[in-house]
Amino acid sequence: MSDEADAANAAPSLDQARRQIERYGLSADPQSVLVAVRLMAAGARLGQASEVHFARFGLSTGRYRLLVDLEDHQGEKSPSQLAASLGVSRATVTGLVDGLERDGLVARRASAEDGRGAVVVLTARGAQRLRDMAAEHFARLQALVSGLTPDERGVFLDLLARITQGIGALTAETP
Amino acid sequence: MSDEADAANAAPSLDQARRQIERYGLSADPQSVLVAVRLMAAGARLGQASEVHFARFGLSTGRYRLLVDLEDHQGEKSPSQLAASLGVSRATVTGLVDGLERDGLVARRASAEDGRGAVVVLTARGAQRLRDMAAEHFARLQALVSGLTPDERGVFLDLLARITQGIGALTAETP
DNA sequence: GAGAAGTGATTAGGGAGCTAACTATTTGGG
DNA sequence: CCCAAATAGTTAGCTCCCTAATCACTTCTC
Numbered sequence: 001m002s003d004e005a006d007a008a009n010a011a012p013s014l015d016q017a018r019r020q021i022e023r024y025g026l027s028a029d030p031q032s033v034l035v036a037v038r039l040m041a042a043g044a045r046l047g048q049a050s051e052v053h054f055a056r057f058g059l060s061t062g063r064y065r066l067l068v069d070l071e072d073h074q075g076e077k078s079p080s081q082l083a084a085s086l087g088v089s090r091a092t093v094t095g096l097v098d099g100l101e102r103d104g105l106v107a108r109r110a111s112a113e114d115g116r117g118a119v120v121v122l123t124a125r126g127a128q129r130l131r132d133m134a135a136e137h138f139a140r141l142q143a144l145v146s147g148l149t150p151d152e153r154g155v156f157l158d159l160l161a162r163i164t165q166g167i168g169a170l171t172a173e174t175p
Numbered sequence: 176m177s178d179e180a181d182a183a184n185a186a187p188s189l190d191q192a193r194r195q196i197e198r199y200g201l202s203a204d205p206q207s208v209l210v211a212v213r214l215m216a217a218g219a220r221l222g223q224a225s226e227v228h229f230a231r232f233g234l235s236t237g238r239y240r241l242l243v244d245l246e247d248h249q250g251e252k253s254p255s256q257l258a259a260s261l262g263v264s265r266a267t268v269t270g271l272v273d274g275l276e277r278d279g280l281v282a283r284r285a286s287a288e289d290g291r292g293a294v295v296v297l298t299a300r301g302a303q304r305l306r307d308m309a310a311e312h313f314a315r316l317q318a319l320v321s322g323l324t325p326d327e328r329g330v331f332l333d334l335l336a337r338i339t340q341g342i343g344a345l346t347a348e349t350p
Numbered sequence: 351g352a353g354a355a356g357t358g359a360t361t362a363g364g365g366a367g368c369t370a371a372c373t374a375t376t377t378g379g380g
Numbered sequence: 381c382c383c384a385a386a387t388a389g390t391t392a393g394c395t396c397c398c399t400a401a402t403c404a405c406t407t408c409t410c
Contacts, residue, residue, distance in 0.1 A: 011336065020243065021313060024306060028313035035328050036316040040225060040236075042339050043218020045262070048397085049345040050215060051366090061215075062366065068195065080388060087220075092367055094390055099365085116375045116388040131199060138196060138203035141211040143344035147337035153210050156334045161186070162322035163331070164217050169318035170224040223367085226396085237396070255358060267397055269360055274395090291358045291405045 012037045039163065053140060057133040058103065062088065066096050067105065067126055075122035078111065082120060105129055187212045214338065228315060232308040233278065237263065241271050242280060242301055250297035253286065257295060280304055 111117030286292030
């Protein structure tokens with residue numbers, strides 16, 4: 001393991017948070033700041049690891065999520081619906097579908113009801129890809145959280161949900 | 176709130192996880208999978224919110240982290256050191272410094288000891304920018320986790336650290 | 351001490367996401 | 381009934397981060 005990997009693994013410390021707060025004579029709670037910063041760091045690292053994971057199957061996180069969403073809806077959904085359920089913009093869906101279509105995992109069809117609309121269809125090849133990767137995928141996800149007992153996982157879900165509600169505080173108009 | 180915003184806020188459910196696992200006749204634990212998926216979703220949402228937050232001050236998450244890291248080292252550090260401590264590639268540091276230099280928050284100097292090396296220096300303007308945003312920044316971070324009691328924050332830090340150790344399971348060679 | 355190997359920084363190019371602007375179609379109000 | 385407003389999808393152009401390749405300098409080895 002190189003310095004670089006070590007540093008990437010090194011989580012920010014409570015002392016760093018304290019020092020930063022004191023530098024400006026503020027009264028923020030260092031532990032609260034640490035939780036926020038650690039969660040951000042963990043999210044970023046997990047996101048990158050996720051891309052590495054999916055790249056093994058010729059996918060990305062976004063592409064995989066789109067395929068699964070499609071499979072959960074009988075293999076058919078409009079780009080707008082996909083954008084809504086994935087929580088990304090329609091433009092992003094266009095890009096993801098472009099890539100998946102190029103690989104033959106998905107196909108585009110014109111909508112029967114709406115002349116403006118389109119339908120994205122999961123191909124046999126796309127369904128097969130999901131089948132091929134399922135065992136390894138879920139095994140790795142399970143390994144990710146294997147450091148926690150079932151009870152602890154329940155607690156974690158609860159706490160995470162409550163922090164998630166606070167995300168609005170970062171983007172809200174008034175501090 | 177539109178459908179889109181609702182969907183973005185809607186966390187993946189335990190039933191979705193269960194359905195996915197059963198579809199392939201696997202034996203993975205749905206709750207474990209749910210924890211992994213929720214954490215990824217939360218990380219992605221937090222990352223985006225973070226960009227919105229820092230954009231208010233003319234920065235991005237990466238640029239802010241670089242400035243803080245610099246400030247923590249007497250305002251001077253080489254690009255390689257920055258890459259290591261931020262956990263990003265040297266190429267990324269080049270890009271971040273390009274942007275910060277354009278805004279006058281940072282300057283590049285040649286290294287005295289090593290003819291190949293460079294030193295990134297925090298300018299007065301960069302230090303001022305950090306000072307200007309500190310109060311609001313920390314207040315928002317604190318608000319982010321205000322849904323948790325101090326005890327719960329401690330528990331969360333512990334659980335998060337243990338999951339973070341499991342991230343390697345996603346990228347490891349052998350499943 | 352000169353060539354080979356290693357290291358620091360940058361450049362080039364790619365993927366994922368975004369917003370804004372554009373096209374085509376549908377819907378709805380006068 | 382027809383024109384204006386809304387909606388579906390795409391395109392263009394931006395940022396962030398990545399890897400791989402390149403250039404310049406240092407260090408190590410013989």
